Amino acid sequence: MTDPKADVAIVGGGILGLAHAYHAAKRGKSVVVFERDVKAQGASVRNFGMIWPVGQPPGEMHHMALHSREVWVEVLKSSGLPYFPTGSLHVAYRKDEFAVLEEFRDKAPSLGYDCELLDVDGVLSRSNAVRAEGLLGGLWSPTELTVDPRLVIARLPEYLSSEFGVRFQFGTAVREIDLPRIVTGTGVWRANRVIVCSGHDFETLYPELFTESGLDRCKLQMMRTVRQPDGWRLGPSLAAGLTLRFYASFAVCENLRALRERIAHQTPEYDRWVIHGLVSQTADGELTLGDSHEYGKAVDIFDKAEIDELMMGYLKTFLQAPSLEIAQHWHGVYSKHPEKPFVLTEPAEGVRVVTGVGGSGMTLSFGLAERVIKLMGI
Numbered sequence: 001m002t003d004p005k006a007d008v009a010i011v012g013g014g015i016l017g018l019a020h021a022y023h024a025a026k027r028g029k030s031v032v033v034f035e036r037d038v039k040a041q042g043a044s045v046r047n048f049g050m051i052w053p054v055g056q057p058p059g060e061m062h063h064m065a066l067h068s069r070e071v072w073v074e075v076l077k078s079s080g081l082p083y084f085p086t087g088s089l090h091v092a093y094r095k096d097e098f099a100v101l102e103e104f105r106d107k108a109p110s111l112g113y114d115c116e117l118l119d120v121d122g123v124l125s126r127s128n129a130v131r132a133e134g135l136l137g138g139l140w141s142p143t144e145l146t147v148d149p150r151l152v153i154a155r156l157p158e159y160l161s162s163e164f165g166v167r168f169q170f171g172t173a174v175r176e177i178d179l180p181r182i183v184t185g186t187g188v189w190r191a192n193r194v195i196v197c198s199g200h201d202f203e204t205l206y207p208e209l210f211t212e213s214g215l216d217r218c219k220l221q222m223m224r225t226v227r228q229p230d231g232w233r234l235g236p237s238l239a240a241g242l243t244l245r246f247y248a249s250f251a252v253c254e255n256l257r258a259l260r261e262r263i264a265h266q267t268p269e270y271d272r273w274v275i276h277g278l279v280s281q282t283a284d285g286e287l288t289l290g291d292s293h294e295y296g297k298a299v300d301i302f303d304k305a306e307i308d309e310l311m312m313g314y315l316k317t318f319l320q321a322p323s324l325e326i327a328q329h330w331h332g333v334y335s336k337h338p339e340k341p342f343v344l345t346e347p348a349e350g351v352r353v354v355t356g357v358g359g360s361g362m363t364l365s366f367g368l369a370e371r372v373i374k375l376m377g378i
Contacts, residue, residue, distance in 0.1 A: 006032040006167065008378060009182055009191035011174045011205070012198035013037075014044030015149075015361055016354055018156050019369035020195050022075065024378050025164035032191070033157070033166060034184060036173035040153050042199055043361060046222065046332030048280040048288050049149040050237055052363045054088055054141040055247035058111035061341050061364070062249070068367030069143060075366070079159040081152055082283040088144040089118075089127055089236040090243060091318050093134045096262055097241035099255040101139045107252055115141040127235040129279070131320050146237055148282040149362065177205065179350045193376055196353040200335035206347050213343055215335045215356050219299045221307050222290035224282075224328040225321070232322055234281040240318045242276035270314070273307050277315050286327065289315055299333050334358060342368060344375075352376060 008024040010017045013035030025031045051072055053065035076083045092098040105117040116122075116139070123130055123138040130138070160166040169184070176183040180190040196202050200217055203210035228234075244250045245260050264271050274293035281287055292307045294300065308329060316324070336358035337343050343356035354372055357364055 003181075003188045003190045004032075005190045006030045007192050008032075009034065009189060009194045011194065011196040012201075013040040013153075013157065013168065013170065014042055014197065014199065015153060015365045016044075016197035016357065016369065017195075018153070018160065019365040020197060020354070020373065021160055021166050022164070022366070023370050023373040025160060025166050027373070027378060029378060031164070031166045032169060032189060034169045034172050034174050034182075036171070036198075038171045042201075043332045043334040045150045045153050046330055047149050047359070047362060048237070048278055048290070049147045049152070049282070050278070050280055050362060051145045051147070052088065052360075053143045054113060054115065055249050056360065056363065057248035058113070058252065062112055064367040064371070065360075065363050066143065067370075068364055069145065071366035071370070072145065072147075075156075075159075076147065078163070079156065081147070081155060081159075083145055083147045084281070085145040086234075087140060087142040087236045088239065089123060089130070089138045089140055090239045091123060091130055091138040092136045092241060093318060094241055094262075095136070096255065096259040097244060098136045100244050100250060100253045100259055101137065103253040103255050104139065104250060111252065113141070113249070114143055115139055127238070129234050129238065129319060129321055131318050140236070144237060146280045147362075148284070151283060174205065177348070177351055179348065192350065193378060194351045195372065195376075196351065197355070199355055200333065202353050202355055206353065209345060209347050209353065213337070213345065213356070214339075215337055215343060216295050217297055217299050217333055218336050218358065219294045219331055219333050220291040220359070221303055221311070221329070221331045222288065223308060223311070223326050225287040225289065226323055226325045226327045227285040228281070228287065229322050230285070232285070234279065234287065234321075237281075238277075238279040238319060240277045240314075242270055242314065243278065246274070246276045269310055273310065275307070275311055275314065277311065277318065279315065279319055287321060287324075295336075303329060303331050334361065344372065
């Protein structure tokens with residue numbers, strides 16, 4: 001019996017794997033995707049669903065994020081999957097927070113960011129989910145959009161299969177890659193190129209490469225509320241002062257130092273767990289809330305009630321919604337390099353490992369995948 005074949009094999013059915021499958025298949029290549037679980041359930045479904053160019057550092061990564069957003073819109077429109085191009089709001093309640101936003105607004109045009117500094121009335125006119133008490137203003141950016149990651153990751157395979165003939169092998173772990181042979185738990189396939197997009201799990205295929213890569217693991221805790229009443233929408237996804245010290249885009253601001261020092265002195269618990277406040281909304285109306293960051297090779301499988309309480313306490317300082325009753329708690333794990341925005345390696349001819357995008361997987365996915373596909377000459 002002849003082994004099944006494909007031009008390109010993708011290992012990993014998360015957003016990076018799906019994005020690579022899309023670009024390869026769009027170029028007329030036959031594609032197979034191997035996902036070890038019966039459905040993708042890693043970091044790609046355990047996030048906010050935010051495509052967030054405003055958080056990327058200026059230059060190459062910001063340009064990649066903007067292009068990725070363009071492809072996202074193309075795919076979402078073609079597939080009929082819901083999305084919300086509602087932009088983002090970073091709200092400020094402290095003078096040092098507003099000073100960072102003012103400085104970023106001033107520098108944004110020369111760095112390629114499209115944003116506007118709003119006063120209190122401007123913020124409240126764009127969102128009914130922001131608390132007015134103590135509000136000083138906010139930074140509005142139109143480039144961000146939101147998807148429901150659980151819905152999108154579950155249904156994109158159907159679209160890729162019906163539109164481009166991509167084959168999916170769920171519940172199929174890849175055990176060995178020795179091109180053209182790909183040995184799985186259910187049989188042998190043959191392919192000309194392989195792209196491994198299995199996050200930190202690529203360690204099972206290339207343990208030495210993982211050790212040498214310098215990658216770390218990051219665990220984040222998140223929550224989701226019950227469904228909000230029909231007709232109530234969050235509007236722009238929300239962020240606040242703690243977030244300004246997290247995203248690389250704001251590192252251009254000299255005023256960020258004072259903000260960091262104040263947080264470290266007054267609320268060191270936020271730094272201990274690297275907490276910042278983000279809010280997005282799903283297609284069904286729930287609010288996704290978070291998040292925290294714990295770094296280390298060994299991931300603590302037990303979640304901490306203290307972290308959830310700290311996050312919820314902070315979120316309530318700027319978020320108002322019909323219901324903040326929590327329906328779900330969970331944690332996600334992603335790989336992150338301490339210096340590089342992503343890790344791209346070639347363990348063998350015709351094989352690439354693409355990982356280490358940190359918390360930017362949704363944002364960079366389609367842009368990064370297109371770059372890799374072109375680099376491999378696919």
